[in-house]
Amino acid sequence: MEAPGTIPAGRAPVLLDAARRQSLGVKTERVTQRSFTREVRATGIVRVDERLQSHIHVKFEGFVERVFVNFVGRKVRQGEPLLSVYSPELLAAETELAQAYKDRDRPRTGPFAATDRAQTEALIQAAHSRLALLDVPSAELARLERTRDARRSLTITSPITGTIVERNVVDGMRVMPETTLMVVADLRNVWVMTDIFEHDLGAIGIGQHAVIEFVGDAAPAREGRVGFVSPTLDETTRTAKVRIELDNKDGVVRPGLFAAVKIHIEAGNKLAVPASAVIDTGMRKIVFVEAEPGRFEPRAVKTGALAGDVLEVVAGLAEGDSVAVSAQFLLDSESQIRGGPSSGAHGSH
DSSP: OOOTTSOOTTOOOEEOOHHHHHHHTOOEEEOEEEEEEEEEEEEEEEEEOGGGEEEEOOSSOEEEEEESOOSTTOEEOTTOEEEEEEOHHHHHHHHHHHHHHHHHHSOOOSTTHHHHHHHHHHHHHHHHHHHHHTTOOHHHHHHHHHHOOOOSEEEEEOSSSEEEEEEOOOTTOEEOTTOOOEEEEOTTEEEEEEEEEHHHHTTOOTTOEEEEEEGGGSSOOEEEEEEEEOSSOBTTTTEEEEEEEEEOTTOOSOTTOEEEEEEEEEEEEEEEEEGGGOEEOSSOEEEEEEEETTEEEEEEEEEEEEETTEEEEEESOOTTOEEEOSSHHHHHHHHHHHHSGGGTOOSOO
16 A cells, blocks of 8 residues: 555546646645544433432331322422331430430439449430431431430431432331432433444543434433543443533433434644545545646545544645545546556656
């Protein structure tokens, strides 16, 4: 294969006078520096922003007494009651702390009064720590200290303002520490997860602009930014996960929606020609350069990225070269005739 910038074997320059050039319709354009912006297209699925969701668990065994939020999709505020749970373990711990507070209130006399008070304070601290480790809210601990009255059940509240996206409990259900009771997600921001093929991965970077369109106009198209590019590649599909982050304050974009993704890649200024100027034979890429008025030389080139109808030239041309952008296949046919074995022309003349 010929080096870029040389005349390929089996081809020769073509000479055209003004009349023949006009009859063939040969037009030329200059090789120039052009701003390269290209798009990588893919499909994706809308997902919940994992940083903005909370899984609701309890750290003790118990039974659900009442569920206050009865359906998925319900919006909740931070601190809003979600469900109440009865736990013998929790009730025993609260009763122990309530009794310790009552003992602290009891008058003490005699030589062991100070020791007795110290033991009571130690018992209070231990019971208080035990309840805190079970994630009993500070407000409930403060109420217990104030009233000295243990409650039968504990009310679990939402840790964030958001939407219930998963609910796994009903009244009377037994729950364990490993049970996911509910999942609350803040949907003001969502992710679009997409798979990008390995040949495009090198061009994808954090912060790049993307346009997301939704199938069937399920939501208006909107802009986002690349927030994450997976460091690993799927060996089967030859793709890597890319995450695009979207603003969703209007709540229109729903998790699970199917999306068409266009990631815009700014590659800066590069030497380029119209893609129509390049003849791709499969073995080499050729352009016809007007080296002198009416003299068109076939020249091997090496090309790079395609951006719309513009093709990057990596080697073989210089800025300012004039290349044929029409009738180049006619030029190539005549070039091969002139450069064929019977003509004795191999290369330029």
